[in-house]
Amino acid sequence: MITSRSTTEPTIMECPIGVVGTGVMGASLARNLERNLKQPIAIFDLNQEKVDVLLAQHPEADLRGFSEVGEFVGSLKHPQVVLLMVPAGKPVEAALASLCAELEPGAMVIDGGNTHYIETEKHIAYAAQHGIKFIGMGVSGGEQGALWGPSLMLGGDPSVWEALKPLLEPIAAKAEDGQPCVTLVGSGASGHFTKMVHNGIEYADIELISEAYTLLRSAGLTTKEVATELSSWNQGKNRSFLLESAVEVLSVKDPTHEGSLVDHILDQAKGKGTGAWTVMAGADYGVAVSIIGASTFVRSASSAVREREAWLHPEGEQTPRLNVSPTTIRDAYFTARLIAYQQGMSLLAAASAENNWGINLADISRIWRAGCIIRAGFLGDISAIYENDPESASFTATEPFRGQVIAGMHSLRQTVAGASLAAIPIPALATSLNHQTLLETPRLSTALVQLLRDYFGAHTFERTDAAGSFHIVWEDDRQQIQTSS
Numbered sequence: 001m002i003t004s005r006s007t008t009e010p011t012i013m014e015c016p017i018g019v020v021g022t023g024v025m026g027a028s029l030a031r032n033l034e035r036n037l038k039q040p041i042a043i044f045d046l047n048q049e050k051v052d053v054l055l056a057q058h059p060e061a062d063l064r065g066f067s068e069v070g071e072f073v074g075s076l077k078h079p080q081v082v083l084l085m086v087p088a089g090k091p092v093e094a095a096l097a098s099l100c101a102e103l104e105p106g107a108m109v110i111d112g113g114n115t116h117y118i119e120t121e122k123h124i125a126y127a128a129q130h131g132i133k134f135i136g137m138g139v140s141g142g143e144q145g146a147l148w149g150p151s152l153m154l155g156g157d158p159s160v161w162e163a164l165k166p167l168l169e170p171i172a173a174k175a176e177d178g179q180p181c182v183t184l185v186g187s188g189a190s191g192h193f194t195k196m197v198h199n200g201i202e203y204a205d206i207e208l209i210s211e212a213y214t215l216l217r218s219a220g221l222t223t224k225e226v227a228t229e230l231s232s233w234n235q236g237k238n239r240s241f242l243l244e245s246a247v248e249v250l251s252v253k254d255p256t257h258e259g260s261l262v263d264h265i266l267d268q269a270k271g272k273g274t275g276a277w278t279v280m281a282g283a284d285y286g287v288a289v290s291i292i293g294a295s296t297f298v299r300s301a302s303s304a305v306r307e308r309e310a311w312l313h314p315e316g317e318q319t320p321r322l323n324v325s326p327t328t329i330r331d332a333y334f335t336a337r338l339i340a341y342q343q344g345m346s347l348l349a350a351a352s353a354e355n356n357w358g359i360n361l362a363d364i365s366r367i368w369r370a371g372c373i374i375r376a377g378f379l380g381d382i383s384a385i386y387e388n389d390p391e392s393a394s395f396t397a398t399e400p401f402r403g404q405v406i407a408g409m410h411s412l413r414q415t416v417a418g419a420s421l422a423a424i425p426i427p428a429l430a431t432s433l434n435h436q437t438l439l440e441t442p443r444l445s446t447a448l449v450q451l452l453r454d455y456f457g458a459h460t461f462e463r464t465d466a467a468g469s470f471h472i473v474w475e476d477d478r479q480q481i482q483t484s485s
């Protein structure tokens with residue numbers, strides 16, 4: 001059944017793209033596509049009511065609604081292009097299976113949801129059996145971004161990008177220089193991997209801002225004053241969407257009680273999985289994403305209600321007093337934020353090398369300049385560093401960031417020390433300090449780690465003065481033997 005309000009005639013091969021899933025993101029993206037492509041857009045949802053509501057609420061948009069997959073597919077121009085905006089997991093599998101039965105070989109199915117990249121690899125193989133290209137595409141920007149300009153991270157081959165460019169560039173966010181925030185980030189599942197890492201950085205920055213808020217409150221500022229302080233931080237290259245969002249949410253008064261809304265919010269955060277996936281990917285690829293880890297586990301620890309109750313401090317909710325200035329907290333936050341972005345970039349580089357995805361970090365930082373949740377004023381400078389040196393080991397070790405990190409480390413140290421003495425938990429700031437200190441330390445405690453592993457498990461060790469692997473015959477004469485050259 002066709003439920004389009006825009007036409008009484010059946011829609012056959014008129015739509016350049018169809019959207020499956022008309023929830024928060026799908027509805028906004030369908031409207032964005034219609035507004036920018038100025039062509040009818042097909043929409044389909046298992047929940048017919050959602051389609052009807054969308055059509056009723058937006059009579060100005062030429063959206064063609066369908067309740068039957070065959071008719072939905074029949075409304076698409078060739079090559080057929082479908083954008084899936086359904087929850088990850090079973091809904092993607094179910095939607096893909098029903099589409100593969102209807103679409104013609106050569107069709108393209110884009111999954112714009114937050115699907116785990118390993119699942120994406122399976123979907124690519126499944127669709128290929130039907131001659132269909134499955135494309136994992138990270139979409140960031142939330143509901144408003146989807147409507148007015150998201151950042152889009154596409155994974156696939158160059159022919160897919162050529163075909164989809166005319167559909168995606170018009171709907172993507174535009175950076176200050178007018179460039180659209182969409183690109184082919186690499187092959188295979190790299191689009192979804194990139195979005196996952198984006199969300200990992202999002203977890204870290206949200207936690208760092210939240211810790212800075214707590215510290216500023218402990219330093220004696222009211223919530224209103226914290227909002228003003230954060231607003232003063234949100235300038236020039238330091239500005240970011242998340243800082244701007246913090247200023248906005250901290251300025252909201254509680255609708256039912258005295259004071260700020262934030263004072264009446266339960267201090268137990270949850271997540272939908274992308275932060276944890278980033279931590280697991282870090283472990284898989286051997287990249288320290290420790291700040292993202294700390295930020296993910298804060299949410300778990302905050303929600304461990306029984307354990308927290310068992311340890312609750314007798315002084316209850318008294319705010320500890322912190323003797324660190326707002327300027328020092330600001331510089332600590334700016335420094336930790338750069339270190340967190342670097343961890344995400346390092347993970348992208350490692351996974352790309354391992355999978356031959358061909359991810360270009362300059363392009364990724366370029367398309368994160370607008371539209372996405374982690375957009376920030378300094379991403380243009382990060383992009384320039386990777387443009388100049390695609391193999392750069394670390395943008396933070398390169399100017400202008402190197403000088404900023406060196407200058408900011410003292411503030412980060414003062415802040416972490418002050419918070420520790422005042423018994424204020426700041427896992428993300430503390431982890432940033434430790435991670436950066438580790439990178440700057442000429443000789444680490446991991447020498448003893450090597451030796452202990454060899455002692456109990458004959459895992460061998462490497463030496464500073466000779467190549468190859470060695471083992472000590474611990475239980476005998478403690479001779480050193482070379483196990484490989």
Ligand SMILES: NC(=O)C1=CN([C@@H]2O[C@H](COP(=O)(O)OP(=O)(O)OC[C@H]3O[C@@H](n4cnc5c(N)ncnc54)[C@H](OP(=O)(O)O)[C@@H]3O)[C@@H](O)[C@H]2O)C=CC1
Pocket residue numbers: 020021022023024025026044045046047050085086087088091092094095112113114115139140141142143
């Ligand atoms: N919300 C956000 O800010 C962002 C979300 N994302 C990701 O985008 C994806 C979609 O998110 P969102 O729009 O928030 O989700 P919603 O739950 O709001 O919308 C999903 C819609 O898809 C429908 N649906 C489920 N299964 C099928 C199917 N097999 N065929 C057709 N329609 C189906 C659902 O119907 P029903 O209601 O009956 O279940 C629902 O209407 C997720 O992967 C999410 O993680 C990405 C970026 C930001």
Ligand SMILES: O=C(CO)[C@H](O)[C@H](O)COP(=O)(O)O
Pocket residue numbers: 114139140141142199270271272273274275373
């Ligand atoms: O994808 C997004 C933004 O780009 C979502 O906002 C993000 O996934 C929220 O994650 P969580 O609910 O786990 O905090």
